[in-house]
Amino acid sequence: MSDLVLGISAYYHDSAAVLVSDGRPVAAAQEERFTRRRHDPAFPARAVEYCLDQAGATLADVSAIGYYEDPALKFRRVLATYLGAVPFGLASFRDTLPGWWTSKRRITDVVRRELEALDRGPVPEIVCRRHHESHAASAFYPSPYESAAVLCIDGVGEWATTTIWHGRGTGLRPLAEIRFPHSLGLLYSAFTYFCGFKVDSGEYKLMGLAPYGEPRYADLIRRKLIDVKPDGSFRLNLRYFEFLRGQVMTGRGFEKLFDGPRREPEGELTRREFDLAASVQLVTEEAVLRLARTARELTGESRLCLAGGVALNCVANGKIVADSLFDEIWVQPAAGDAGGALGAALAVAIDRGAPRSHAGTGLDAMSGALLGPEYGDEQIAGYLAANGIPHRRLEPAELDAEVARAIAAGKVVGWFQGRMEFGPRALGARSILGDARDPRTQSAMNLKIKFRESFRPFAPSVLADDAKDFFDLRQDSPYMLVVAPVAEAARLAVAPDPGLTGLDLLKVPRSVIPAVTHVDGSARVQTVHPRDNPRYHQLLLALKRETGGSVVVNTSFNVRGEPIVNTPHEAYTCFMRTDIDLLALGGFLLRKADQPEWREEVDWRTAVPLD
Amino acid sequence: MSKVLLTLAYFLLVVPAGLVLRVVRDPLRQSWSARRPSYWQTPPDPGR
Numbered sequence: 158m159s160d161l162v163l164g165i166s167a168y169y170h171d172s173a174a175v176l177v178s179d180g181r182p183v184a185a186a187q188e189e190r191f192t193r194r195r196h197d198p199a200f201p202a203r204a205v206e207y208c209l210d211q212a213g214a215t216l217a218d219v220s221a222i223g224y225y226e227d228p229a230l231k232f233r234r235v236l237a238t239y240l241g242a243v244p245f246g247l248a249s250f251r252d253t254l255p256g257w258w259t260s261k262r263r264i265t266d267v268v269r270r271e272l273e274a275l276d277r278g279p280v281p282e283i284v285c286r287r288h289h290e291s292h293a294a295s296a297f298y299p300s301p302y303e304s305a306a307v308l309c310i311d312g313v314g315e316w317a318t319t320t321i322w323h324g325r326g327t328g329l330r331p332l333a334e335i336r337f338p339h340s341l342g343l344l345y346s347a348f349t350y351f352c353g354f355k356v357d358s359g360e361y362k363l364m365g366l367a368p369y370g371e372p373r374y375a376d377l378i379r380r381k382l383i384d385v386k387p388d389g390s391f392r393l394n395l396r397y398f399e400f401l402r403g404q405v406m407t408g409r410g411f412e413k414l415f416d417g418p419r420r421e422p423e424g425e426l427t428r429r430e431f432d433l434a435a436s437v438q439l440v441t442e443e444a445v446l447r448l449a450r451t452a453r454e455l456t457g458e459s460r461l462c463l464a465g466g467v468a469l470n471c472v473a474n475g476k477i478v479a480d481s482l483f484d485e486i487w488v489q490p491a492a493g494d495a496g497g498a499l500g501a502a503l504a505v506a507i508d509r510g511a512p513r514s515h516a517g518t519g520l521d522a523m524s525g526a527l528l529g530p531e532y533g534d535e536q537i538a539g540y541l542a543a544n545g546i547p548h549r550r551l552e553p554a555e556l557d558a559e560v561a562r563a564i565a566a567g568k569v570v571g572w573f574q575g576r577m578e579f580g581p582r583a584l585g586a587r588s589i590l591g592d593a594r595d596p597r598t599q600s601a602m603n604l605k606i607k608f609r610e611s612f613r614p615f616a617p618s619v620l621a622d623d624a625k626d627f628f629d630l631r632q633d634s635p636y637m638l639v640v641a642p643v644a645e646a647a648r649l650a651v652a653p654d655p656g657l658t659g660l661d662l663l664k665v666p667r668s669v670i671p672a673v674t675h676v677d678g679s680a681r682v683q684t685v686h687p688r689d690n691p692r693y694h695q696l697l698l699a700l701k702r703e704t705g706g707s708v709v710v711n712t713s714f715n716v717r718g719e720p721i722v723n724t725p726h727e728a729y730t731c732f733m734r735t736d737i738d739l740l741a742l743g744g745f746l747l748r749k750a751d752q753p754e755w756r757e758e759v760d761w762r763t764a765v766p767l768d
Numbered sequence: 769m770s771k772v773l774l775t776l777a778y779f780l781l782v783v784p785a786g787l788v789l790r791v792v793r794d795p796l797r798q799s800w801s802a803r804r805p806s807y808w809q810t811p812p813d814p815g816r
Contacts, residue, residue, distance in 0.1 A: 241796035243786030250782060251774045320811065331811035338796055339807070384800045390807035392800055401796065451808075 160509060161218055163208065164502025165268060166225040166291075166494050168261065170196045170357050173495035173579075174204035175528075176212055176219075177502040180511025182299065184211035185528035185579040187495045189720040193727075195766075196358055197720075200271045201498075207530055215278035222281060223505040224268060225497030226288040230315040232262035234337060242402035249404055286501045288314020289334070289465070292489075295500030296464035297324035298513060299522040300487040304460075306452040310445065311465035311493075312342035312357075319391075319448065323456045326516070327507050332455050338401055339392045341444055342467050344383055347398055348437040350406035352430045353420030357466075364472055365613045367438035368677035369659060370431030374415065375439045381414060383440065389447030423767070426612070431659065438472065445473040449482055459484040464500070468492035468638070469581065471681050475640035478631055490526040490580035490636035499579075525689030526636055527586055529577025532725050537743045540725050547751040550744055553692070557699035560590075560741050565704045567592050568738040569602060571714055573728045574692045578721070582637040583713035584683060585618060585693030587721050587728070589737060591672065591710035593617055598672035598710055599663065605736035607717050608762070612660050616681040617673035620697050620707040624684045627670060627708055637683040637711075643668045648678065672710050683711060718765040734761055 164175040167188075175185040184207065189195050191203035209215060235257055239250050260267050265283045272280045286294070292309040307322035307329065318340035321333045349359045352366070385391040395401060397410035412418050420430055449461060461483045463474065469492050477486055489496050507513075515522045534550075541548050551559065560570055570590045578584045589606055591598045599615060616637060617627075624630055630641040648668045657665065662676040673680050687694040701707040713721045715731060722728045725742055732740045732747065733755035740747040 237796060239782055240786035240789055243783040243790075247775065247778050250778050251771060254774060317811070333808045334811045335807060336809055339798075384807075386804075386806050388806050388808065392798060392807050394800065395796070 160220050160506065160511060161212065161214055162221050162223060162502045162506040162509070163205065163219050164223040164225065164498040164500070164505075165201060165205070166498035166501070167200050167268070168198055168264065169494060170198050171493050171495040172198055172201040172204070173491070173498040174201045174208050175499040175502050176208035176214075177499075177506045177511075178212065180298070180503065180506045180513060181515075181522050182499055182502070182524070182528055184208040185491070185499060186530065186577065187579070187720070190529065190577065190723040193720060195718065195720050200268070202271060202275060205272070206275060206277070209277055211530070216272060216275075216280055217278035219281050220509060221505050222268070222272070222283040223498075223501030224264065224283055224285045225291040225494065225501040227285045227315050228262050228264040230287070232257055234316050238401055246402040249402065252404065284505050286504045287317070288497065289317040289320040290329070290331075290504060291497040291500035292464040293320065293322045293324070293329050293500065294504040294507070295489045295491065295496040296462035296468075296487070297322070297329055298503040298507060299489070299499070300324075300460075300462045301515065301517075301519055301521045302460045302462070302487065303517045304458055305462045305487075306456040306458040306460070306483075307462045308448055308452045309463070309465040310341050310448065310467035312346060313337045313340050318342065321448070321452045321455055323458070324462065327513055333451070335390055338395055338398070341391070341441060342465070343398070343400060343406070344393060345437060345441055345467065345470070347400070347406040347411070348433055351411050351415065351419045352433055353422045353424055355422070356406060360466075361469065362613065363434045364438060364470055366426070366431055366434035367472070368435070368675050368679070369612065369662060370428070370433070370435035372436040372439040373432050374436035377414060378436055378440045383444070385440070385444045385447065387447065388451045389444055389449075391444055426659070428659070441467070441470065442473045442476050445470070446476055446480060449477050449480070453482055461486045462489070463487070464489040464492045464496055466493045471638045472640045472679070474638055475679070478639055478641070481631070485632045487521065488636060488638040490523060490578075490582065490638065492638065493581070495580065520688070526579050526584055527576040527690060528579045530723060531576040532743065534744045537725050537745055541745060545753075546729065546747065547753075548742070548745045548747045551746055553695065553744065556741060556744065556746060557696045558703070559746060560696060560739065561699040561703040563739050564590055564592050564700060564709060567595055567598070569606060569736070571728060571732050571737045571740040571742075572696070573714065573722070573725065573740070573742045575690070577723055580636065582683070583711060583721055584635075584637060585685065585690050585696070585711060587714040587723075588711045589714050591615070591712075593670040593672045593708045593710050594704070594706070596664075596666045596671045602672075602710065602712065607712070612663065614663070614675045615673050615710045615712050616683070617670060617708045618683040618685050618693070618697065618711040619709075620694065620701065621684040621686045623701070623707045624682065627706075628680060628682050630682055630684070633684045633686070634682045635684055635686060635689050637681055640679050640681045643670065643674050643678050643680055670708050673708065716761070716765060718767050
C-alpha cells in the first residue's frame with residue numbers, strides 16, 4: 158500500500174496541488190489551468206480533485222497534507238511590517254489586516270474546511286512546512302543527486318528571502334539565510350513594476366528586455382539600492398522602496414533616481430526601460446553568482462539545486478552553468494510557489510520515511526514535469542465527433558512525419574500530447590511549434606498567435622544529443638530553465654549597425670536558428686530526452702529527418718493572458734482564435750483550412766485580461 | 769471590520785507600539801554597514 162501525501166500551495170499566487178506516492182510525485186497541477194484564471198491564488202480545489210482522480214484515491218487514502226508555508230509565522234512578519242512602517246501605512250493596514258485576522262493566519266482551518274467541502278473522504282492531518290523549506294525540498298529531493306548544495310531565492314515567504322541548505326540523502330540542513338525586507342525577488346519586482354509590468358508575472362518580461370539595453374544604471378543600483386557583499390549576502394536600502402508601507406513597489410525615490418515617473422502599463426517602451434532591465438539583471442546575476450559560490454563553499458558540493466521565484470531567472474541560471482563553479486545544476490521546473498506544494502508534500506513524505514530511490518541513478522523524480530491530466534484518443538475522438546470537428550486520425554509515425562513537414566514548410570502547429578506540464582514552461586505536451594530556421598517565424602508567431610509585444614524572443618527545443626551542435630551548453634536543460642549562447646558554428650556574422658536600436662535589433666538574423674536567438678545571441682534551451690518525453694522526442698527525430706536539424710520553436714499553447722491550455726476543447730479554442738495552421742490533438746490532425754467558421758459570443762480579446 | 773475601527777486601531781495601537789519598538793529594536797531598519805563582511809543570518813531552528 159503506497160503512502161500518499163498531498164501538498165498544497167494557495168492564497169498568494171500560483172495555487173497548486175501535488176500528490177506524492179512513496180516519496181515520488183505522481184500528479185501535480187496548478188489551479189489556473191482548471192479555472193482559466195492566470196496565476197489563480199484561490200484554493201486549488203480542482204487541482205486537488207485532479208490529483209486524487211489521477212491516483213484513484215480519496216482523502217481517506219492520504220496520510221497527511223503538507224501546506225507550503227507557516228501562516229502564523231508569516232502573520233508575525235506582516236505585523237512587524239505594519240509596526241515598522243508607522244506612522245505611514247494606514248491604507249495598507251486597513252486593506253490587508255482584516256483578511257489576515259479572519260482567515261489568513263489560520264490557514265490550516267481554512268484548508269481543512271475547503272478539503273471537507275470536496276466531499277472526498279475524511280481530511281487527514283495538515284502539516285505546515287516553512288516556505289523556504291518547501292522550496293528547498295522541491296529543489297533537492299526530486300533532483301538526481303545523492304547530495305548537493307541548495308540555493309533558494311524568492312520575494313519572501315514568512316521571513317526568509319534567500320536560503321542556503323545542504324542536501325544529503327533524505328536530509329536537508331539549513332545553513333544560512335537572509336530575511337525580509339532584504340530580498341532579491343522584491344528588488345527585481347520593484348523594477349518590474351517601475352518598468353510598467355505586472356508584479357509576480359512580468360518579471361519574465363523584464364528579463365527578456367535586458368539584452369536590448371546597456372547596464373548604465375547598474376552602478377547607481379549598487380550604490381543606492383542594494384549592498385551586495387563578496388559572499389553574496391545583501392541588504393536593500395529601504396528608503397527607496399514602498400512595499401513596506403504601501404501597496405505599490407516604488408515611489409518618488411525611484412522616480413528621482415531613474416529620470417522620471419514609472420512607465421505606464423502598455424505604454425511605449427523607451428531606452429530607459431531597456432537600460433533599467435539590463436542594469437537590474439546584471440546586478441541580480443552578480444548577486445546570484447556570489448550566492449552560488451558561497452553555497453559551494455559552505456557545503457563543499459559539486460552540484461547545485463535551485464528553487465524559489467528567482468530561479469526562474471534562466472539567464473542568471475545560465476551564468477551559473479557557464480561559470481563552471483559546479484559540475485552540474487538542477488532547477489526545479491516549478492521553481493515558483495506552485496512548486497512549494499511539491500516541496501511541502503515531499504518534506505512530509507520524507508519525514509514519514511519515504512526513500513529517494515532515484516538518487517544517484519542519474520534520473521530525477523519529476524517524470525519530465527509531465528504530471529498533469531492527459532486525454533486519451535478515445536476521449537478526444539468523442540469530443541471531435543460531438544462537435545462535428547473535421548479531423549483525420551493517424552498513426553504516430555505518420556502524424557509526426559506530417560507535422561514535421563508542416564513545420565519545415567513554415568506552418569505553425571499546435572501540439573497537444575500526453576500529460577500536461579507542471580510549472581510555467583511548455584515542454585512539448587501543450588506547445589505551439591514553429592520553424593526555428595526562418596527569420597520570419599518570430600514576428601509571424603508573435604502577431605498571429607500570441608498577439609503580444611514583439612520584443613520577446615521564442616525559445617527552442619532540441620534533441621539532447623544534438624544540443625552541442627547549436628548551443629554552448631555544458632549540461633542538460635530538460636525544463637527550459639537555463640539560457641545558453643548559440644554555438645559559434647551556428648552563428649552568423651552580423652555587421653554592427655549603430656543605427657539600429659531597440660526592437661529593430663530583433664529582426665537581424667544572428668544565427669541559422671534566428672527565431673530562437675535573442676539579440677545577444679542567447680537562447681533558452683530545452684534539451685529533450687526520450688525518457689522524459691518519448692512522444693516529443695519522436696517528433697523531433699521526424700523533424701531532423703525532414704530538415705537535417707532537430708531545433709524547433711517551442712512556445713506555450715495559449716493566447717496571451719490565459720494559462721496554458723489543459724483540455725482538448727481549450728486547445729481547439731486557442732487553435733481557432735489564432736492563426737495556427739495545424740493542430741495535432743493526440744492521434745488526430747486538424748487542418749485550419751478544413752474547419753468551420755469560428756464564432757464566439759464575446760470578443761475574447763477583451764474578455765481575457767492582459768498579462 | 770469597519771474602516772473607522774481599523775483606523776482607530778491603527779493610530780491608538782499600531783502607531784504607538786511601532787514608535788516604541790523603533791526605539792528598542794527595529795528588525796526592519798537594518799542599514800548598510802561597510803565594516804561588516806557579511807549580512808548572512810543564522811537560520812532559526814526548524815522547530816516543527
